Amino acid sequence: MEDKNNITAFNAGTLALVNQIIKRYPEGRQKSALLPVLHIAQSENNGWLSSEVMDYVATLLDLQPIEVYEVASFYSMFNLQPVGNCVIEVCQTGPCWLKGAEEIVAHYEKRLGIKVGETTADGKFTLKTVECLAACGNAPVLQVGTEYHEHLTIQKADQLLDKWEAENKISHTNPYL
Amino acid sequence: MAKQILLNNIEVPGLAGFDVYRQLGGYSAVEKALKDFTPDQVTDEVKKSGLRGRGGAGFPAGMKWGFIDKKNPTRYFVCNFDESEPGTFKDRFLGQMNPHQLIEGMILGSYALGARSSYIYIRGELFYVLKILEKAIDEAYRNGFLGENIKGSGYSLDLYVHPGAGAYICGEETALLESLEGKRGNPRIKPPFPAVVGLYGCPTVVNNVETIAALPWIMNNGGEAYAAIGIGNSKGTKLISACGHINKPGVYEIELGLPVEEFIYSDEYCGGIRNGNKLKAVVAGGSSVPILPASLILKTAAGEPRLMSYESLADGGFATGTMLGSGGFIVMDDTTCIVKNLLTFSRFYHHESCGQCSPCREGTGWIEKILTRIENGRGTMKDIDLLVNIARHVEGNTICPLGDAAAWPVASAIRHFREEFEEHVKLQRCPLSK
Numbered sequence: 001m002e003d004k005n006n007i008t009a010f011n012a013g014t015l016a017l018v019n020q021i022i023k024r025y026p027e028g029r030q031k032s033a034l035l036p037v038l039h040i041a042q043s044e045n046n047g048w049l050s051s052e053v054m055d056y057v058a059t060l061l062d063l064q065p066i067e068v069y070e071v072a073s074f075y076s077m078f079n080l081q082p083v084g085n086c087v088i089e090v091c092q093t094g095p096c097w098l099k100g101a102e103e104i105v106a107h108y109e110k111r112l113g114i115k116v117g118e119t120t121a122d123g124k125f126t127l128k129t130v131e132c133l134a135a136c137g138n139a140p141v142l143q144v145g146t147e148y149h150e151h152l153t154i155q156k157a158d159q160l161l162d163k164w165e166a167e168n169k170i171s172h173t174n175p176y177l
Numbered sequence: 178m179a180k181q182i183l184l185n186n187i188e189v190p191g192l193a194g195f196d197v198y199r200q201l202g203g204y205s206a207v208e209k210a211l212k213d214f215t216p217d218q219v220t221d222e223v224k225k226s227g228l229r230g231r232g233g234a235g236f237p238a239g240m241k242w243g244f245i246d247k248k249n250p251t252r253y254f255v256c257n258f259d260e261s262e263p264g265t266f267k268d269r270f271l272g273q274m275n276p277h278q279l280i281e282g283m284i285l286g287s288y289a290l291g292a293r294s295s296y297i298y299i300r301g302e303l304f305y306v307l308k309i310l311e312k313a314i315d316e317a318y319r320n321g322f323l324g325e326n327i328k329g330s331g332y333s334l335d336l337y338v339h340p341g342a343g344a345y346i347c348g349e350e351t352a353l354l355e356s357l358e359g360k361r362g363n364p365r366i367k368p369p370f371p372a373v374v375g376l377y378g379c380p381t382v383v384n385n386v387e388t389i390a391a392l393p394w395i396m397n398n399g400g401e402a403y404a405a406i407g408i409g410n411s412k413g414t415k416l417i418s419a420c421g422h423i424n425k426p427g428v429y430e431i432e433l434g435l436p437v438e439e440f441i442y443s444d445e446y447c448g449g450i451r452n453g454n455k456l457k458a459v460v461a462g463g464s465s466v467p468i469l470p471a472s473l474i475l476k477t478a479a480g481e482p483r484l485m486s487y488e489s490l491a492d493g494g495f496a497t498g499t500m501l502g503s504g505g506f507i508v509m510d511d512t513t514c515i516v517k518n519l520l521t522f523s524r525f526y527h528h529e530s531c532g533q534c535s536p537c538r539e540g541t542g543w544i545e546k547i548l549t550r551i552e553n554g555r556g557t558m559k560d561i562d563l564l565v566n567i568a569r570h571v572e573g574n575t576i577c578p579l580g581d582a583a584a585w586p587v588a589s590a591i592r593h594f595r596e597e598f599e600e601h602v603k604l605q606r607c608p609l610s611k
Contacts, residue, residue, distance in 0.1 A: 033358035075342035
């Protein structure tokens with residue numbers, strides 16, 4: 001999946017994983033594998049689902065393309081537009097707001113020079129706000145890929161961003177691996 | 178100290194691994210059930226325990242199991258690990274710290290219901306917990322507690338973990354089943370209930386993580402022993418995930434019936450309000466339940482001490498009471514703007530409405546818009562009544578309870594804190610914003 005917009009095919013290892021997932025559901029119910037396979041496809045397509053990627057997933061699971069589109073557009077974890085290499089998702093719901101989530105978001109907006117929902121010009125970071133991540137006791141909280149970062153302060157938020165910048169963080173790794 | 182059923186071994190190093198869990202007596206409940214109990218006898222123990230659904234609805238678990246249509250040979254048991262109710266983070270804690278307890282509970286429930294394939298549906302954000310669960314499941318297979326002919330009993334079970342992808346609505350059990358079938362998470366019209374027509378059209382029971390995690394203890398100690406703990410129809414223990422402006426946020430196991438005041442102020446639990454501030458309000462059971470001011474959360478309208486139980490928290494109905502719900506306990510001190518807090522909840526429900534029913538799809542949007550107006554100093558007195566009116570028309574007019582969940586916080590915030598909304602209008606700004 002080198003092309004940023006056009007998937008060709010999963011490699012053999014990923015296909016084996018997909019086939020293993022399909023077997024978890026009864027015969028003829030391979031549509032159940034759609035959410036897990038979309039997670040994998042997104043991770044292998046630079047963090048977003050183009051219509052070409054969704055068409056490929058439809059072929060893999062023997063579905064009509066519309067069955068994939070209507071599902072992909074329903075769930076908030078699926079990006080239907082390109083995103084930066086590292087997507088920072090800050091929780092903004094009540095418990096995180098009570099503990100200062102807005103300050104964290106404002107700080108990242110300032111440091112990255114973008115607004116929530118935007119991607120930096122160099123394509124490195126996308127900043128998003130998300131709804132409750134179920135970690136309210138450790139608020140405020142953010143997620144990057146499969147990682148949770150909790151008990152945030154401005155200082156900790158800075159340290160994290162410094163680290164991601166230094167290591168050219170990529171948040172869309174295959175969540176099963 | 179009520180850390181007796183769900184969290185009794187939680188501090189043991191390596192608990193997430195099979196060997197440590199086994200050394201602590203883990204999987205003995207499965208051995209006991211498969212050797213000495215018929216599936217119906219397991220169900221009877223759960224009925225005797227009085228265990229109620231811990232996801233929020235509080236429906237008796239044994240009774241729910243009793244509804245399953247046993248005429249259909251293919252039946253499913255599904256774990257609802259879509260924990261997404263703001264303020265609730267107990268299942269994540271249980272799942273990552275003690276995965277085998279959940280797996281053991283899944284085996285017990287599957288055996289009782291006659292399921293041969295069971296699924297744990299976990300919210301997609303928690304992929305790292307999914308991996309902990311899958312590792313533990315592999316260990317359970319290797320040790321003969323999952324797969325063909327478990328411990329020579331003749332009973333076989335496969336267990337899988339299935340990720341969601343970011344949708345609060347999938348915590349509603351029929352939406353969860355739709356999602357597990359690879360569809361949009363639109364709740365189904367009930368009846369038929371999942372116990373008759375569930376996953377793939379087959380009889381299905383969906384239970385919350387915490388409910389299932391209590392099953393090994395109930396099987397080991399008997400339903401009556403469980404029912405001896407707690408108060409009234411609130412049997413056993415409950416996990417309370419406490420957050421907000423308290424000194425010690427975290428997940429606590431309490432015996433149902435603990436006084437709310439003790440829970441908030443005792444060092445054993447929340448440890449009081451931060452910075453010595455005054456308590457202003459509490460949302461006691463996840464964002465959906467009515468907010469109560471300090472006076473009504475500590476004491477009922479009749480002046481009795483309020484207890485952490487299904488009955489006591491509901492005492493007074495919605496006029497002066499609330500609900501135990503999921504146990505998501507959100508505490509606010511006197512620096513908190515009730516309007517802004519409500520706005521974050523209403524934005525949440527607007528974002529999470531599946532869009533199927535117009536009262537919810539449209540109403541949640543209107544609520545968010547009007548609250549934004551009031552919070553930003555552009556509201557009118559009429560807006561406050563308009564909010565009450567919209568909430569009333571959303572409540573009870575939708576397929577699933579998300580509409581109610583969106584309406585109750587609005588109605589209760591205005592019921593108990595109307596003057597704060599009016600102050601926003603009069604000052605044309607938020608009196609508490611920095």
